[in-house]
Amino acid sequence: MIRLIAIDMDGTILSPDHSISTKNKEAILEAQSNGIEVVIATGRSFSEAFEPINSSGLTVSYICLNGAEVRNPFGELISATHITKDDVRKITSILDTETIDYQLFIDTIVYTKDIEAPIDAFIQLAKAANQIPPIDEIRKEVMGRVEQGTLQEVDSFDDLIQQRGNEIYKIFGTSLHRQHLDNARNILHTLPGLAVSSSGAGNLEITHALAQKGIAVEQYAKSKGVSMESVMVIGDNYNDLSMMKRAGRSVAMGNAPAEIKAACTVTTTSNAHDGVGLAIEAILQLQK
Known part of the structure; x- marks a missing residue:
């Protein structure tokens, strides 16, 4: 049973024009209405991540800078890990x-x-x-x-x-x-x-070595009382691997390199074709 979904941004939830499609947005809202926590896990800084997510009308927490910082939906800092x-x-x-x-x-x-x-x-x-x-x-x-x-x-x-x-x-x-x-x-x-x-x-x-998406997603899930077996992650590139290897269900985008697809449980369509929305809809259907 998936209880938390972590989603990358560039090449994943963002379409090639850096927008969030209606299907992606609606799928996330449906997941949230079914009690599933959704968190963005991105290499972007909070300011880079917040604008497109907020503009789409979504309210989520943020794992930014590959896990170097975690912020709640209001932008308040939860944790920070710096390079010396x-x-x-x-x-x-x-x-x-x-x-x-x-x-x-x-x-x-x-x-x-x-x-x-x-x-x-x-x-x-x-x-x-x-x-x-x-x-x-x-x-x-x-x-x-x-x-x-x-x-x-x-x-x-x-x-x-x-x-x-x-x-x-x-x-x-x-x-x-x-x-x-x-x-x-x-x-x-x-x-x-x-x-x-x-x-x-x-x-x-x-x-920093402790600032990786996989570590941050695992810590975030633990704070919500969720095991990694109940986490689904969606991404498209090498900075997503650390969370893909830890999650119970890992989804590679259709536009991901072959090595990323091979490391994942399933592959969805590309970010140009609502891959995130389709991946979430698939898991919601399985959990009905």
């Missing part, structure tokens, strides 16, 4: 050596040295899913965050790391050069205390 300043310096040195662009996630703000970098990251995510990126919509969404102050451009990260190096949740690196990413990933994996994953072929997501 020493590790931040090691990570950024590795990324700089490999000429990988990166962003720093602190509280609800994302810091970048180039506003085009987050735009390119979303475009690459769409391409990785074999979809045509809605560039105008992506740019509008990103520039909206700039206006709100939740995405800020800085000339250098040096002062930021010096002053707030122990407050960094996640470092998100992007590159069009696969070899550079592979080189950095291999070195990062040798550093203890870190979790290194990705949400697409062109990026690296680096957090």
